[in-house]
Amino acid sequence: MTSVLRLESVSHQFDGIRVVDDLTLEIGRGEVVCLLGPSGCGKTTALRIAAGLETLQAGRVLMGDTEVASPDRQIPPEQRGIGLVFQDYALFPHLSVADNVAFGLTEFAKPVQREKALTELRRVGMDSAAEKYPHELSGGQQQRVALARALAPNPHIILLDEPYSGLDSALRAQVRDDVLHLLKESGAATLMVTHDPEEAMFMADRIAVMRDGRIVQHGSPQTLYCYPNSAFVAGFFGEVNSFTGLVRDGHVETPIGQVAAEGVPDGLRATVIMRPEGLRVTTLQAGQSDYTARVMQARLLGRSSLIHLHVQSGENGSMKEWHFHSRMPGIFLPDAGTRLRIEFDLGQIFVFPAQEG
Ligand code: ATP
Numbered sequence: 001m002t003s004v005l006r007l008e009s010v011s012h013q014f015d016g017i018r019v020v021d022d023l024t025l026e027i028g029r030g031e032v033v034c035l036l037g038p039s040g041c042g043k044t045t046a047l048r049i050a051a052g053l054e055t056l057q058a059g060r061v062l063m064g065d066t067e068v069a070s071p072d073r074q075i076p077p078e079q080r081g082i083g084l085v086f087q088d089y090a091l092f093p094h095l096s097v098a099d100n101v102a103f104g105l106t107e108f109a110k111p112v113q114r115e116k117a118l119t120e121l122r123r124v125g126m127d128s129a130a131e132k133y134p135h136e137l138s139g140g141q142q143q144r145v146a147l148a149r150a151l152a153p154n155p156h157i158i159l160l161d162e163p164y165s166g167l168d169s170a171l172r173a174q175v176r177d178d179v180l181h182l183l184k185e186s187g188a189a190t191l192m193v194t195h196d197p198e199e200a201m202f203m204a205d206r207i208a209v210m211r212d213g214r215i216v217q218h219g220s221p222q223t224l225y226c227y228p229n230s231a232f233v234a235g236f237f238g239e240v241n242s243f244t245g246l247v248r249d250g251h252v253e254t255p256i257g258q259v260a261a262e263g264v265p266d267g268l269r270a271t272v273i274m275r276p277e278g279l280r281v282t283t284l285q286a287g288q289s290d291y292t293a294r295v296m297q298a299r300l301l302g303r304s305s306l307i308h309l310h311v312q313s314g315e316n317g318s319m320k321e322w323h324f325h326s327r328m329p330g331i332f333l334p335d336a337g338t339r340l341r342i343e344f345d346l347g348q349i350f351v352f353p354a355q356e357g
């Protein structure tokens with residue numbers, strides 16, 4: 001892959017605290033890459049360094065073959081040929097929608113600017129609002145205009161920072177679908193920052209998961225979801241059941257079954273992460289008594305049902321109680337108190353060395 005944007009060993013400190021730590025990432029033409037991570041992990045700082053809005057302290061930033069930032073050389077943001085979209089849209093309030101979009105097209109004559117702005121507005125379905133002002137638009141409409149403005153000069157690189165966070169969930173789904181298709185049509189290399197794993201999976205060809213300034217795992221959405229390399233990454237892609245136990249004979253005994261503890265030696269503690277959708281509950285048949293659970297509550301979440309389960313395990317005299325969640329497809333709402341059998345899908349269970357403390 002020839003990279004259009006490359007961040008190379010980038011590190012950054014604020015007040016002596018390192019918030020981006022040796023980050024290397026490259027994005028090819030037509031690719032959408034998401035930086036995903038919890039609040040404060042350094043995503044926005046990395047994006048701002050790529051844009052040139054933050055002065056680079058260590059490492060380098062390349063756009064194509066051109067070094068645009070190194071500790072002793074910085075090309076200003078407006079000369080980097082990038083399109084920027086931030087969560088607050090940042091439209092100019094005193095300019096009409098059409099003039100906002102035409103703003104970055106100064107190299108063209110006025111009539112051409114206007115024609116190009118209208119073409120771009122048509123692509124985002126906002127051409128009928130060309131003469132309006134930003135305050136007359138809804139959040140979703142402003143976001144589309146911000147995107148049209150970023151795309152109008154045909155940038156090779158688009159940088160998006162939480163671009164949908166101001167939108168309600170229905171509008172967000174619509175706008176991000178439109179944006180994905182526009183970005184793919186444009187062929188630009190896109191770097192997007194988000195803390196929402198579903199959004200990252202929706203948008204990204206590749207996701208880089210960040211924690212404390214570092215990329216902890218990097219790959220396709222499918223790789224990260226199916227083969228997380230840590231309990232942190234597994235837990236970041238949705239709610240999980242977590243259990244820690246001692247490894248004996250290559251296995252961890254959990255209250256709902258034995259799990260192979262690959263990669264964790266006997267005698268050490270392992271954390272077992274089980275996705276709720278990997279725990280299936282079935283009606284108890286006569287004679288089945290192993291690995292059962294009592295239903296505490298069941299709730300319909302829409303496409304699936306969430307079942308809160310109460311499990312007791314241990315020897316007589318030292319019984320312990322556990323609370324697990326199972327997510328079953330469709331409507332499955334057993335009564336509270338019902339005893340069910342639990343089976344698990346090994347593809348949705350992950351075992352890691354326990355991080356004590
Ligand atoms: P969020 O999702 O909440 O926006 P983030 O992952 O994008 O978080 P950053 O905005 O990059 O994180 O911030 C990383 C850390 O750097 C945070 O602890 C933040 O408080 C700190 N920080 C960011 N900008 C500055 C600044 N200009 N001065 C001092 N500290 C800053």
